Amino acid sequence: xxxxxxxxxxxxxxxxxxxxxxxxxxxxxxxxxxxxxxxxxxxxxxxxxxxxxxxxxxxxxxxxxxxxxxxxxxxxxxxxxxxxxxxxxxxxxxxxxxxxxxxxxxxxxxxxxxxxxxxxxxxxxxxxxxxxxxxxxxxxxxxxxxxxxxxxxxxxxxxxxxxxxxxxxxxxxxxxxxxxxxxxxxxxxxxxxxxxxxxxxxxxxxxxxxxxxxxxxxxxxxxxxxxxxxxxxxxxxxxxxxxxxxxxxxxxxxxxxxxxxxxxxxxxxxxxxxxxxxxxxxxxxxxxxxxxxxxxxxxxxxxxxxxxxxxxxxxxxxxxxxxxxxxxxxxxxxxxxxxxxxxxxxxxxxxxxxxxxxxxxxxxxxxxxxxxxxxxxxxxxxxxxxxxxxxxxxxxxxxxxxxxxxxxxxxxxxxxxxxxxxxxxxxxxxxxxxxxxxxxxxxxxxxxxxxxxxxxxxxxxxxxxxxxxxxxxxxxxxxxxxxxxxxxxxxxxxxxxxxxxxxxxxxxxxxxxxxxxxxxxxxxxxxxxxxxxxxxxxxxxxxxxxxxxxxxxxxxxxxxxxxxxxxxxxxxxxxxxxxxxxxxxxxxxxxxxxxxxxxxxxxxxxxxxxxxxxxxxxxxxxxxxxxxxxxxxxx
Numbered sequence: 001x002x003x004x005x006x007x008x009x010x011x012x013x014x015x016x017x018x019x020x021x022x023x024x025x026x027x028x029x030x031x032x033x034x035x036x037x038x039x040x041x042x043x044x045x046x047x048x049x050x051x052x053x054x055x056x057x058x059x060x061x062x063x064x065x066x067x068x069x070x071x072x073x074x075x076x077x078x079x080x081x082x083x084x085x086x087x088x089x090x091x092x093x094x095x096x097x098x099x100x101x102x103x104x105x106x107x108x109x110x111x112x113x114x115x116x117x118x119x120x121x122x123x124x125x126x127x128x129x130x131x132x133x134x135x136x137x138x139x140x141x142x143x144x145x146x147x148x149x150x151x152x153x154x155x156x157x158x159x160x161x162x163x164x165x166x167x168x169x170x171x172x173x174x175x176x177x178x179x180x181x182x183x184x185x186x187x188x189x190x191x192x193x194x195x196x197x198x199x200x201x202x203x204x205x206x207x208x209x210x211x212x213x214x215x216x217x218x219x220x221x222x223x224x225x226x227x228x229x230x231x232x233x234x235x236x237x238x239x240x241x242x243x244x245x246x247x248x249x250x251x252x253x254x255x256x257x258x259x260x261x262x263x264x265x266x267x268x269x270x271x272x273x274x275x276x277x278x279x280x281x282x283x284x285x286x287x288x289x290x291x292x293x294x295x296x297x298x299x300x301x302x303x304x305x306x307x308x309x310x311x312x313x314x315x316x317x318x319x320x321x322x323x324x325x326x327x328x329x330x331x332x333x334x335x336x337x338x339x340x341x342x343x344x345x346x347x348x349x350x351x352x353x354x355x356x357x358x359x360x361x362x363x364x365x366x367x368x369x370x371x372x373x374x375x376x377x378x379x380x381x382x383x384x385x386x387x388x389x390x391x392x393x394x395x396x397x398x399x400x401x402x403x404x405x406x407x408x409x410x411x412x413x414x415x416x417x418x419x420x421x422x423x424x425x426x427x428x429x430x431x432x433x434x435x436x437x438x439x440x441x442x443x444x445x446x447x448x449x450x451x452x453x454x455x456x457x458x459x460x461x462x463x464x465x466x467x468x469x470x471x472x473x474x475x476x477x478x479x480x481x482x483x484x485x486x487x488x489x490x491x492x493x494x495x496x497x498x499x500x501x502x503x504x505x506x507x508x509x510x511x512x513x514x515x516x517x518x519x520x521x522x523x524x525x526x527x528x529x530x531x532x533x534x535x536x537x538x539x540x541x542x543x544x545x546x547x548x549x550x551x552x553x554x555x556x557x558x559x560x561x562x563x564x565x566x567x568x569x570x571x572x573x574x575x576x577x578x579x580x581x582x583x584x585x586x587x588x589x590x591x592x593x594x595x596x597x598x599x600x601x602x603x604x605x606x607x608x609x610x611x612x613x614x615x616x617x618x619x620x621x622x623x624x625x626x627x628x629x630x631x632x633x634x635x
Contacts, residue, residue, distance in 0.1 A: 008211065008212055008213075009209040009210060009211060009212060010209070010210050010212055010215070011207055011208070011209050011210070012207065012208070012210055013051070013054075013055065013204065013205050013206060013207050013208075014051070014169065014172050014175055014199070014203050014204050014205070014206055014208065015048075015051040015052045015054065015055040015199070015204040015205065016054075016055040016058060017172075017175060017208070017210050017214070017215075018052065018055065018128075018175065018179065018199075019040075019052070019055040019056060019058075019059050019067075019070050020059075020066070020067045020215050021179050021214060021215055022036075022037045022070065022099060022126075022179075023037075023059070023067050023068035023069070023070050024066070024067075024068060024215055024216065024217045024218060025037055025183055025218055025220065026217065026218065026219045026220065027095045027096065027187050027219070027220050027221075027222055028219050028220070028221050028222065029095060029221070029222040029224070030257075033219060034092070034095055034096045035068075035096055036095075036096060036097070036183065036186060036187060036220060037070070037096075037097065037098065037099050037126060038071070038088070038096050038097065038098055038469075039070060039071035039072065039073060039098050039099075039469075040056055040070050040071070040072045040073070040098065040099045040100070040101065041072075041073050041074075041075045041081035041082075041084060041085060041098055041099070041100045041101075042056065042072065042074070042075075042081075042100065042101040042102070043074070043075060043076075043077075043078055043081065043101075043102050043103065043107060044101075044103060045102075045103025045104070045107055045130075046103055046104065046141075046142065046201065047102075047103040047104035047105075047107070047108075047130030047131070047199075047201040047204075048101050048102065048103050048104075048128070048130040048199070048201065048204065049103070050201075050204075050205055051130070051199065051201060051204025051205050052101045052128060052130075052199070052204060053101075054205075056070060056072050060072065066215055067215075073494065073498060074494070074497070075462070075490075075491060075494050076490035076491055076493050076494055077110065077462075077488060077490040077491065078100070078102040078107055078108070078110035078111045078114075079110050079111060079113050079114045079458070079488065080114075080458070080461070080462035080488055080490055080491040080494075081100045081102075081111070081114070081462065081491075082100050082111050082113075082114025082115060082117070082118065082125055082127065082194075083114050083117065083456070083458070083459045083462040083463055083466070083488075084098070084462040084463065084465045084466035084469075084491065084494075085097055085098035085099070085100050085114075085118075085125040085126075085466060086114065086117055086118045086121065086123045086125050086451075086463075086466065087426070087449070087451075087459075087462070087463035087464075087465070087466030087467050087470070088466035088467070088469050088470045089118075089123050089124050089125060089466075089470075090121070090123050090449065090451075090466075090467075091424070091446075091449065091466070091467050091470035091471055092470050093254065093255045093256075093257060094122075094123060094124055094189065094192060094255050095222065096470075097123075097124045097125055097126060097186065098125070098126070098466075099126040099127070099128060100114075100125065100126070100127050100128070101127075101128040101129075101130070101199075102128075102129060102130065103130050104129075104130040104131055104132060104141070104143055104144070104155075104201060105142070105143025105144065105145075105155060106143060107129075107130070108129030108130055108131075108155065108156055108198075109129075109155045109156075109158060111127055111129060111159075112158050112159060112162060113456065114127075114194075115127055115159055115162045115163055115194035115196060116162035116194070116454060117451065117453075117454040117456050117459065118193055118194040119162050119163060119164055119193030119194045120193075120453040120454045121193075121251075121278070121451060121453040121454065122192055122193060122251070122252075122318075122343075122453075123192070123193065124185075124186040124187075124192040124193065124194075124195065125193075125194050125195070126182065126186060126195050126197075127159070127163075127194060127195065127196045127197070128196075128197055128198075128199050129156045129159065129196065129198050129199070130198075130199055130200075130201055130204070131154050131156055131168065131198045131199055131200040131201065132144045132154055132200060132201070133200055133201060133202045134170045134171075134200040134202055134203050135202055136151060139151075154198070156168070156196070156198040159194070159196040159198070162194060163193065163194045163195065163196045164185050164191055164192060164193035164194060164195060165181060165182055165185040165195045165196065166196045166197075166198075167181070167182075167196075167197050167198070168197075168198040168199075168200070169197060169198070169199055169200065169203050170200060170203060171203070172203065172206055172207075172208035173208070176210075176211075176214055178197055179197070182195045182197060183218070183220055184220070186220075187220035187221075187222055188222075188223075189222060189223065189255065189256075189342045189358070190342040190343040190344075191343075223358075224256075224358040224360065224361050225342060225356065225357050225358050225361070226357055226358070226361050226365070227340075227355045227356075227357035227361065227362045227365050228355075228356070228357075231353070231354060231355045231356070231357075232355060232362075232365055232366070232369060233369075234353050235313075235338045235340075235353055235355050235366065236366065236369045236370060238311055238336060238338055238353055239269075239271075239311065239313070239338070239366075239370060239373070240370070240373060241311075242310050242311035242336075243310055243375075243376070243379070244305075244308055244309050244310045244311070244332075244375075244379060245271050245309065245310070245311040245312075245313060245375065246271065246272050246273075246274060246291075246305050246306060246309045246311070246312055246313070247262075247266070247271055247272065247273040247274065247312075247313045247314075247315060248273075248274050248275070248276060248279075248294055248306075248312060248313070248314050248315070248317050248323065249262060249273055249274070249275050249276070249279040249282045249283065249315045249316065249317065250275075250276045250278050250279040250314065250315065250316040250317025250318060250323075251276070251278025251279055251316060251317075252279075252315065252316015252317065252341060252342065252346075252359050253279055253282040253315050253316040253359045253360075254278070254279060254281065254282050254316075254445040255316070256316065256342075256358050256359035256360045257360060257445075258282070258315075258316075258358075258359040258360035258363055259281075259282050259283065259444075259445050261359075261360050261363040261364055261367070262282055262283050262315070262359075262363055263283055263284070263287060264363075264367055265363050265366060265367045266283060266287060266289035266290075267287075267288075267289070268367055268370070268371075268374070269367075269370055269373055269374055269375065270289060270374045270375040270379070270380050270383075271289065271313070271375060272289050272290075272291045272305050272383045273287070273289050273290055273291065274291050274292065274293065274294035274298065274302035274305065274306060275290075275292065275293055275294065275302075275437075276293075276294070276295070276317050276320070276322075276323050276437075277293075277297075277322070277433060277437050277450045277452035277453075278317075278450075278452065278453070279315075279316065279317065280293065280437060280440065280442050280448040280450070281442035281443070281444055281445040281446065281447055281448045282445050284442070284443045284444070285441040285442055285443060286441075286443070288383075288384065288387075289383065290387070291305050291383060291386060291387060291390075292387075292390060292438070293437035293438050294306050294323060294329065295320075295322045295323040295324060295325050295329055295602055296321070296322040296323075296325050296326070296434075296602050296603065296604040297322055297433060297434035297435075297437045297438055297602075298437060298438060298601070298602060299390045299393070299394075299437075299438040299439070299598065299601070300386065300389065300390050300393065300599065300601045301386040301387050301389065301390035303325075303329065303601040303602050304386055304601070305382075305383065305386060306329050306330055307329070307330070307331045307332070308331070308332055309330060309332060309335055310332050310334055310335055310336065311335070311336050311337070311338065312330060312335060312336070312337045312338070312350070313337075313338045313339075313340070314337060314338070314339040314340065314341070314349075314350075314352065315340045315341075315359050315362075315363070316340065316341060316342075316359045317339075317341075317346070318346050318349075318453070319346070319349045319350060320452075320453065321604065321605065322452070322604065324350075325602040325603050325604065326603060326604055326605030326631060327605075327631050327632060327633065327634065328602070328603050328605075328627075328628075328630040328631045328632075329602060330634065331630055335634065336352075336353070337349075337350040337351065337352035337353065337634060338352055338353045338355065339352035339353070339354055339355065340355045340357060340359055340362045340363075341354075341355075341356065341357075341359075342356065342357065342358055342359075343356075344356050350634040351633075351634055351635050393598065393599065394438075394439050394441070394598075397409040397410075397413070397435075397439055397598050398410060398412065398413025398414075398416065398439065399413060400596070402592060402596065405590055405591055405592040406567065406568055406589070406591055406592070407591060407592055407595060407596055407597075408431070408432065408435060408507050408509075408513075408591045408592075408595075409435050409439060409596075409597065409598065410568050411479075411505065411507060411568070411571060411589060411591065412432075412435060412436060412439060412440065412479075413439075413568075414568055414571055414572055414575070415477060415479075415505070415575075416439075416440060416441055418572065418575050418579075419447065419475065419477060420474075420475065421443045421444045421446075421447060422444055422446045422447065422471075422473075422474055423446075423447060423474050423475040423476070423477065424446060424447060424448075424449050424467050424471065424474050424475070424476045424477065425440070425447060425448060425449065425450075425477050425478075425479065426449045426450070426460050426463050426464055426467060426476065426477065426478040426479065427449075427450045427451075427460060427478070427479045428450065428451040428452065428455055428456055428457070428459035428460050428463070428484070429455045429456060429457040429458075429459070429460075429481075429484055429514075430457070430481045430483065430484065430512065430513060430514040430515075431513045431514035431517065431595075431597060432479055432481060432507070432514075433450050433452050433455065434514070434597065434598075435597055435598055436448075436450055436479075437450070437452075438598040439598055446471070446474065449463070449467060451463065457483065457484045457487050457488075458484055458487040458488030459484075459488075460478045460479065460480045460484055460504075461478060461480060461484075461485070461488060461489055461490075461491050461492060461495075461504065462488070462491040462494075463478060464476055464478035464491075464495065464500075464502035464504065465491055465494060465495050465498075465500055465502065467502075468500045468501065468502050469500065475503065475579060476501070476502045476503065477502075477503045477504075477505060478502055478503070478504050478505070479504075479505045479507065480504055480505065480506050480507070481506075481507050481509070481512075481513070482506065482507070482508045482509060482510065482511075482551055483511070483512045485506060485551055486549065486551075489554070489555075489558070492504075492555060492558035492559070492560060492584075493558050493559065495560075495584045496558060496559035496560060496584055497559075499582075499583065499584070500584060501581075501582060501583060501584055502584050503575070503578045503579070503584070503585050503586075503587065504555070504560070504584070504585070504586040504587070505586070505587050505589070506551055506552070506555070506586055506587065506588045506589070507589060507590075507591045508551060508588060508589065508590045508591070509590065509591050509592065509593040510530065510531050510548070510593060511529050511530040511531055511593050512529040512530075513529075513593050513594075513595070515529050516529035516530065516593065517595070517597075518606060521620065522606055522608050522617075522620045522624070523608060523609070523612070523614060523616040523617035523618070523619060523620030523621070524616070524617065524620075525614075525616055530593070531548050551588065552564050552586070552588040555586045555588070559584075560584050560585055560586045561578070561581065561583060561584070561585040561586070562585070562586045562587075562588055563577065563578065563585065563586070563587045563588065564588050565587060565588070565589050566589065566590065570589075571587060571589055574587045575587060603627050605628070605631065607624075608620050608621045608624040609621060
């Protein structure tokens, strides 16, 4: 019987209806439309192989009128697939994303970490975990979690606290309101994050007569809320009254595509602009008002200005503890806050004067309302001196000539010189995000891609795939530590399989540099952060590193071209070769586990044992109490 047998309806399975619906969803902002769901990542097993898997196959080999292609990519790890989708959406400024599906039980549960990363970062991803039978006849099925207190619970309920929207489809009719609600959340600039729709395996394959209207082209218009006039007026009054105002720009300004307006506002007012990890590049580093990173991993220029600021204007920032240096960064007792954010939850932080609005529209309105206003000449001169001093420190870190092994800051310096303005550098965890925020000089909002809301080890490799899919015209460089590599290398196979050109830079230092340094500073003597054999005291002894995995050889086994280098000059030459080629590659270089890193000018609250038999811990606790003294709520 033809699919068009019934006037006004079409008979499809729930899975087929899902793919057909998703293929016709679009987002629009500023008159530009794009696919909201650009493609699908999926690992199939019992639970989705005959459901969503069959629907994707049918879409590929027997498309019908009214059903657009849904490009499918086979990943190797479910968590990695969600990371790739999140990276894609981040590069697309949250206007487009991928769907991800996995089989029931462990396959679906593997996606929970990725969902948490997406929601923490306010990044849209669409996740379809497979579920047990809705009928409960074949109960318990393989890989089903049994809870003796209720038959309604499955492992997929673990997604609830890490998702912005969660639903379970137990009957075909439920799919219609569920998918419409899912699209609303994915396209909402304030409420977006992981959207999870659990799909019982029997429901996926169940046929239903769907209204044809359900599958029409839908355009979800991404709103740009304007600032309320009264809120804008209050913000303007605070800015005019301030003597040492500063801006902290976060990812919201980049997603809003507000860089031009931010530069214009800074140029007109002279107010300095510091960046968070997500906001780096929102203003070009060489703008006279750009003062670099702020907070625990910021540089001297941003932190010195922040120390004395009497007004902080947050634009699209969520004020993580790294940004506020665990509430110790803003030392002026009279400091006030004005927060511009599409999400009231973030706009209200630090007892701020709230301007709930799109970053771009708010900046346009502020620039107009502050016409004729400018900070003092003395403040402008101070900003210039801080910038010059930090540029000199950056040059020192980039070209320190450290040996016998180079410092990782020298690798970053080489990359900063080699990458084009619209190429992309990726990182997420370890000591590298700290060095990068302090030192990286970004000219565009495209270039800097560091995931630091969840700071998830293992993000970097799949993120390279997502970024390159989003911007094939950019050179995508993902910096990976040896610790991160060992956690989630599997998507290298996917990158090779799809011939997605990503250049991976592997920094091998035989341990966990970031946590090693943190451990030492908190009196724990780098315990468990070097690759050492187990046994009494063996983790602490300064002995030769035991033989471990050869990461370069391992990467070659995935199919990458690997360049083994030892010096910065060799690194630059290898990068030129990798850049000239049309295939994914890795540059492997050994760096010094002990740094040196950029000079620190801020603090991060990591609690220290209050009592201990170890002298190192006792000293650390005394220092902790001293460092904690400036900590306070901003009220």
